[in-house]
Amino acid sequence: MNIGEASRVSGVSAKMIRYYEEIGLIPPAPRRDSGYRDYAEADVHRLRFIRRARDLGFTVDQITELLGLWSDRSRASSKVRSLALSHVDELARKKKEIEAMISLLERLVRSCHGDDRPDCPILDELAADEAEPFGRPATGPQRFGQIGERKGAGRATRP
Amino acid sequence: MNIGEASRVSGVSAKMIRYYEEIGLIPPAPRRDSGYRDYAEADVHRLRFIRRARDLGFTVDQITELLGLWSDRSRASSKVRSLALSHVDELARKKKEIEAMISLLERLVRSCHGDDRPDCPILDELAADEAEPFGRPATGPQRFGQIGERKGAGRATRP
DNA sequence: CCTTGACCTTCCCATGATGGGAACCCTTAT
DNA sequence: ATAAGGGTTCCCATCATGGGAAGGTCAAGG
Secondary structure: OOHHHHHHHHOOOHHHHHHHHHOOOOOOOOEOOOOOEOOOHHHHHHHHHHHHHHHOOOOHHHHHHHHHHHHOOOOOHHHHHHHHHHHHHHHHHHHHHHHHHHHHHHHHHHHOOOOOOOOOHHHHHHHOOOOOOOOOOOOOOOOOOOHHHOOOOOOOOOO | OOHHHHHHHHOOOHHHHHHHHHOOOOOOOOEOOOOOEOOOHHHHHHHHHHHHHHHOOOOHHHHHHHHHHHHOOOOOHHHHHHHHHHHHHHHHHHHHHHHHHHHHHHHHHHHOOOOOOOOOHHHHHHHOOOOOOOOOOOOOOOOOOOHHHOOOOOOOOOO
16 A cells, blocks of 8 residues: 555654654665555554554654564563653653743742732742742752753753 | 853753754853853753643743743733643643553464464554454544554545 | 762764655646 | 656755854953
8 A cells, every 4th residue: 555545544744654664663665666665554553553553652762662562473572561661750750841841830820919009929030040049948959850841951051 | 250160060962052052042151251041040940840741741832921921010810821731731641641552562462372373463553454453342433543643644645 | 199989061963754845846727 | 648646856944053264352460
């Protein structure tokens, strides 16, 4: 079948199918004389696998591993399990970051009357001079962490 | 002060300061004869504002708006508030997506014995043929939604 | 005065997963 | 034969961020 149909039945866009081929996530599809890619059921199967894994938030690298484990009939299920578990950890981390942002923001929003008067605690907090503007209850050394997972994970330029 | 010190005291990397200038989030810094950018306290203040807003997950576009509101002494606080509220909504949406992924994954992990035997329900589910592989309790029309916020928000190529 | 090292400048490239679109080729039905 | 609707490759954009090269500047110490 052509790439369009493979896309329709697998739920992966044609653009993505070509991209997955390019990066080696799937093997190069055989070509017809016309140059068109030709897909079989097994390929669609694999694409569906990929799509479901993507829907679960796995990265392409992780999916590469999962596909390897999938095709290895003698793998230990513990490998798959630990891959899934570490992904859950990662998701839980992101969830916590988001929750921290939400609770901070909700507090700021609650403190803002939100009418047509110009004074606004939200902006005041963002503009505060102090190092710890979000006045948490002084209960210890925990920070909010570098929220939003920007890579450097740290403040400014530290080589 | 030089960009390095501005970076240190604001918590925004020098690279990002230059980038923010380039995209117009901050005005071009005055230059010394040497060509070095020169920052004053007010600039550092603004950079700190930006960093805090980024830490709260606001996009650069939203921060542009926030800075505009910040410098407008006659703005209505309701504007800031609604900006913050819609950002909270967005964060809540992401949080729900992540939660859906986590609960699905946790269920799969629970169903996987995770020893050295090769059979693995996690892979089996990812590879399942059915359209609804994650066998939810048949309680209605709700779907998990297009998790992971890939733009198309939909299945495959539908122009 | 000159060197050294720390700083600054600009410019280009990479990330991850995805879409948009142009220019061009293939197939099939009217 | 022509039009419509595929397909192909190639380039570009996203978003916020960092890496690194090539080269200019500055301050301290010999």
